[in-house]
Amino acid sequence: MIYAHGVERTSLDDVMAASGVSKSQLYHYFADKDALVLEVIARQTERVLGAQRPHLDALDSLSALKAWRDGFVRLNKAAQCGGCPLGSLASELANDSEPARKRLADGFSMWRDRLENGLSRMKERGELGASADPHDLALALLSAVEGGLLLSKTTQSSRPLEIAIDMAIDHVARNVNAP
């Protein structure tokens, strides 16, 4: 619910109704709404990374990147509500809650790490040129994904996402050594 409608549009009464849990339980397990939101961030980080398996941990070739792209786009098409859980929370909270901002930055960082790991393996194997920077390439990949997701959510079309990820994969491909 927080993913779909945002923190501020999701009241604790909504959470109670949807979960069949009373307010005292909520306040027994969470200090306040902010604490619950922080937990939601952790949860969504896991969800986002988990949903990209098994691709995400094996992105060490161009074909693997393309398969990841296809899975990602398919997932986005199937989703009932658009956008990225982390991205939406980041957009809403980054300016207003420093603890939330930090956790979201960590979430993005973990995501980038996974991408970077695969690219680093490509570099070690010599598939990626010596001048290629896995860290920056991963960051560019992630930016493309987030921007694509936001535009796709707004235009209600998967095209922006597809085009953005394709661009990012092309960008990686530029650094691939000729076989």
Next chain:
Amino acid sequence: MIYAHGVERTSLDDVMAASGVSKSQLYHYFADKDALVLEVIARQTERVLGAQRPHLDALDSLSALKAWRDGFVRLNKAAQCGGCPLGSLASELANDSEPARKRLADGFSMWRDRLENGLSRMKERGELGASADPHDLALALLSAVEGGLLLSKTTQSSRPLEIAIDMAIDHVARNVNAP
């Protein structure tokens, strides 16, 4: 205020206090809060496009694109609060207000049009290859900008924005004919 903290975190009392205007004036000029928000979207669209002048309407060469990039990054560094006014509103409202979503999609579309116009001129002049698609290139550029802005806002660093736009400009450069 709506740009920095979101629609839901900005109360009409806040607006009254900041503008020195009474509630009856607010409701005299706007049917309700939603109507005001719709007007804010229109206003922010103008602001975003206006802030990119004079570059935005002359992006018809690689060097112009790079100058635009530099101006954009400088603007973002100087801004007190990160992110994109359109992107933030889109993230918050796309799922919950169809009129708002439409206007935001229009705003993005206008932005893409400006980018596309420059690329089309490059293509007409033969600077861009025949196979290049100005529409898709512009969409990729915009996705990179939005994703970069979101990650920069979250990580409080301008690096993601720089890397993302550089990637997108490289992507355009791939379609440039050798001189």
Next chain:
DNA sequence: CTTCAATTGGACTTATTGGTCCATTATGCA
């Protein structure tokens, strides 16, 4: 100056919010 409509101030209403409280119920342990 008078008049009448448009504009304005701000008190007010109602609904909803996050959060508190305490009596009641369940649970684990001797």
Next chain:
DNA sequence: TGCATAATGGACCAATAAGTCCAATTGAAG
């Protein structure tokens, strides 16, 4: 079985939200 502690339900509270209302004020036209 009995006791102490933890977990639970739901009434309750104060603050804040959007939105309403009407009396007071302004301004232009005759």
